[in-house]
Amino acid sequence: MTPSLPTTRPAHRPFDPPEGLAELREQAPLSRLSYPDGHEGWLATSHALVREVLADPRFSVRPEIRHTPIPGVPGSDQPAPPGIFNAMDAPEHTRYRRLLTGQFTVRRMRRLTEQIEDITAQHLDEMERHGGPVDLVEALAQPVPAQVICELLGVPYADRARFQAHALDMFRLDLPPEQLAAAYGAVHEFVRELVLAKRAAPTDDLLSGLTATDLTDEELVNIGFVLLGAGLDTTANMLALGAFALLSHPDQLAVLRDDPGIAGRAVEELLRYLSIIPFTIRTALEDVELHGAQIKAGETVTVSIPAANRDPGHFADPDVLDLLRAGSGHVAFGHGIHQCLGQQLARVELQVALPALVTRFPALRLAIPAEDVAMRTDMLIYGVHRLPVTWEV
Numbered sequence: 001m002t003p004s005l006p007t008t009r010p011a012h013r014p015f016d017p018p019e020g021l022a023e024l025r026e027q028a029p030l031s032r033l034s035y036p037d038g039h040e041g042w043l044a045t046s047h048a049l050v051r052e053v054l055a056d057p058r059f060s061v062r063p064e065i066r067h068t069p070i071p072g073v074p075g076s077d078q079p080a081p082p083g084i085f086n087a088m089d090a091p092e093h094t095r096y097r098r099l100l101t102g103q104f105t106v107r108r109m110r111r112l113t114e115q116i117e118d119i120t121a122q123h124l125d126e127m128e129r130h131g132g133p134v135d136l137v138e139a140l141a142q143p144v145p146a147q148v149i150c151e152l153l154g155v156p157y158a159d160r161a162r163f164q165a166h167a168l169d170m171f172r173l174d175l176p177p178e179q180l181a182a183a184y185g186a187v188h189e190f191v192r193e194l195v196l197a198k199r200a201a202p203t204d205d206l207l208s209g210l211t212a213t214d215l216t217d218e219e220l221v222n223i224g225f226v227l228l229g230a231g232l233d234t235t236a237n238m239l240a241l242g243a244f245a246l247l248s249h250p251d252q253l254a255v256l257r258d259d260p261g262i263a264g265r266a267v268e269e270l271l272r273y274l275s276i277i278p279f280t281i282r283t284a285l286e287d288v289e290l291h292g293a294q295i296k297a298g299e300t301v302t303v304s305i306p307a308a309n310r311d312p313g314h315f316a317d318p319d320v321l322d323l324l325r326a327g328s329g330h331v332a333f334g335h336g337i338h339q340c341l342g343q344q345l346a347r348v349e350l351q352v353a354l355p356a357l358v359t360r361f362p363a364l365r366l367a368i369p370a371e372d373v374a375m376r377t378d379m380l381i382y383g384v385h386r387l388p389v390t391w392e393v
Contacts, residue, residue: 083222
């Protein structure tokens, strides 16, 4: 029995998975895990097992039957409200997913790609005008995804201050329950007002497109809430942590700077190597035999994304950052029917912003020692709080 999910990243190796996961994966890819509420469930750490659990419909995402492996992550004893599709099984999940997938049209993605290029260029121009040092989180990593999600949902970018801080608070692990509830409430209310505005005067955006379906206002608000939360903090942290990883591996930064055409492969490797989402959770709906073990109905399985993405059984030299790595198969976006809906948009943001950054500022470097970079150890999604950088003119 593992007494708790390993969550402590080695201070001198900030890009590595939490300490202890590699040993668990080697000794017992499927091991018993003790949960904070006293539940005795399981932990999957190998690439093959993680994919198997995430693809098996006998494992559920429903919140009222699952247990969370770390304190500070809110649980629920109630089914997901209408529209919270990421916490639903088929067929309810299928209905929402189909409606949403239909909104990610080729035309919309092409337009968003052009906007991402423009948005990135604007922020790099501002960095150049300002001169170093700057905090890359504030200068690039946060504003690019914020503007993109605003474009996608039809939110006036000037209104971002009303939701951005609250949206970030939703992923903090150190907030008391009442502050966490207030953050959720503030974002929810913002989206509710937005939905009512789209009902009254639709524009050319995803939420307006959904108003033409049979979705209720409650469903629309909850869908917008999920998309806003999911599309903001994750990509921002991949941008900032990806930049930190490149600056800490100058040979790999040079590979991308000298050939921006490898951006697609580079982003896949950074997603695998960094694994900013620490885990996801499934609960067995019936008895399931897995890796020679009997998982009983009602037992929760935590699947470790960082452990799976560093599994030497699937990736050669998994602890090496290699932007030219052939093949992938990482699970940074999950796997199965709940694989991240916005993964292609996130990829475009990363594939545009990271090469643009390192080619615009070829002498980019950290402005402080790497060991002084403030890591997000107090947040559910891993990354950096600040990343001071500078460059020679």
